[in-house]
Amino acid sequence: MATKRVVVTGASSGIGAATVRRFREQGWAVVGVARRADRLAELKAETGADVFTADLTRQADVDALRDYLAESGPVHALVNNAGGAMGLDSVEDSRTEDWAWMFEINVLAVKRVTSALLPLLRDGIRMDGGCADIVTVTSIAGHVAYLGGGGYNAAKFAAHALMEVLRLELNGEPIRVIEVAPGMVQTEEFGLVRFRGDAEKAAAAYANVPNPLTAEDIAETIVSSVERPAHVNLDLIVIKPVAQAAPTRIARGPLTPKD
Template sequence: MIATHPHSRSVLITGASSGIGAASAHRLAAEGWRVFACARRAEKLERLAEQEGIIPLVCDVTDADQVRAVLDEVSEAGGIDTLINVAGGALGTESVAEAEPEDWRWMFEANVMGTLNTLQAFLPMLRAHGHGTVLNVTSTAGTVAYEGGSGYNAAKFAQHGVTGALRLEEAEHNVRVLEVLPGMVHTEEFSAKRMRGDAAAAAAVYRGVEDPLSADDVAEVIAHAVSLPHHINLDQITVRPVAQAAHHKVIRTG
């Protein structure tokens, strides 16, 4: 059970139209938070906003101008004390020798530059609040490299590095910086996009794995982390299914 914060809490969640972002929006809104749900796809956001407490904001976080427009809307609505960066993704499983540079550019824009844009826009607000929180959802791919993961590894290693530097820089402003590093999470879109719409290849990622994590599982961890008293900083939370002991060891049955 997540403890109820004694005061009203407000959060901006990027990548909120599906997967971990959407699950986190639902979870925090159910816990009484005011949730600004930010994503590119208006139709998915509108369905998400059917839940009380969720305010949809259409925005591509790789576009700094759009992020600044969201900042204006959030400011007019009273601001936030918490920023959760979920937007990102993987594209392709090619080796370094065969990788498409455009795929790498997309991954850096989505995972790294999108995070930078929201941080630069909202850090002044979080500092002014006095008890601000940033939580970046990175990946275990940001700490351990693996074959076929080079582009995603590179982007997530970069996002992981940004998060570590940010924690050092913002401590003097009493902004706590948390990082959640999920391992194998079975969501409806992540592997499908990575495999360029090849449903069979996407399904094979999870075949035989007993109880891979769900988006709701990760959302539970996120909600717990940001709901703790502000002086408690969970620097890095690695979360994996039991069947995934490490990147190189995944138990598959059948």
């Protein structure tokens, strides 16, 4: 059987980079997509993955990605991982431009890339059989609201709805739509972006939390969901550390049985 190819967005760091590594370990051909060409070059040297520099908030960049993929071989899976949060301000006090950024990267970019690559995914099915996969990394913030969530909740709820509707629209085709909704994942950049580079605030979110999830945990979940038998669709995967019962219900300190 021919080697399958997957496209992973947000591949320059965190969950995206870990997902590229995991797919490569499993023998997949991978195209990692992100804005930062230097990070992508390092990932390519490390893993042997192909890379493509693009800003997914720009339609011209997404069109260029589509054309590159169409010319370079079939596509069998797409992982929409690019995203992020900005701020923890109230709805009243938060900045509209922060909300606009969160909708652009968490919702509209997913729509742009999915629309552009769906014809290529169908071509991959026609060429190699089996099924195609569209995996989107959302968040538990797209299922449970919390104080300060405001724009991030709204964006991730929208991304969740997008996947729900897409699954309905693609019913009858051998295309699986999978949503992975992580809870607390400690990566090098998510908190720094949310808190505008304030490393102390970013670190405080994870202070004394026993074993928050890692990027590798989410990558393993993504790859294993795609590698399930073709007739099995994991519609929604919610994954949290044991220390986290809900977005704001987090145990700090050792986990111990009650007396």
